[in-house]
Amino acid sequence: MNHLQKITDKIFPDFPEFRPLLEKWRKAGDKLVFTNGCFDLLHRGHVEYLAKAASKGDRLIVGLNSDASVTRLKGLSRPLIDGESRAVMLAALTSVDAVVLFEEDTPDRLVKEVLPDLLVKGSDWELHKIVGADTVLARGGKVETIELSPGFSTSEMIEKIRNLTP
16 A cells, blocks of 8 residues: 555645546545645644544645745745645645645635635635635535634744744
């Protein structure tokens, strides 16, 4: 059994490569859950959030910001970890069924292509500000927030690391 191959088989550089698997899941009647993020410096909070998201359906699809997208959103010092590595770490999680990279600053296009049954984000997002919510709701899907694990923040971790450096 090739475990690394199982992981990399869950990674898709764009939507067209993901479409055949998505169509297979739809045909099987799977409830599709979608979330997205940068997932730079993967930590326990991310793992717990993704496990909670996966529990809400049959398949969890993670939209992952490309390196260029992360840089535009977070600044020139980010991402700390390249997109391919971030995708491998996410795909290694048993709760994640697919990782689809996107180049834009928001996952709006990807949400319109995936058309999930459920769109989830962390509880730090207000429902009306969740990108793609209008698309999902318009086709009868749901949008929910998931309570975040306290004490875990990528930005806080980066600041802590920076403060350790003389």
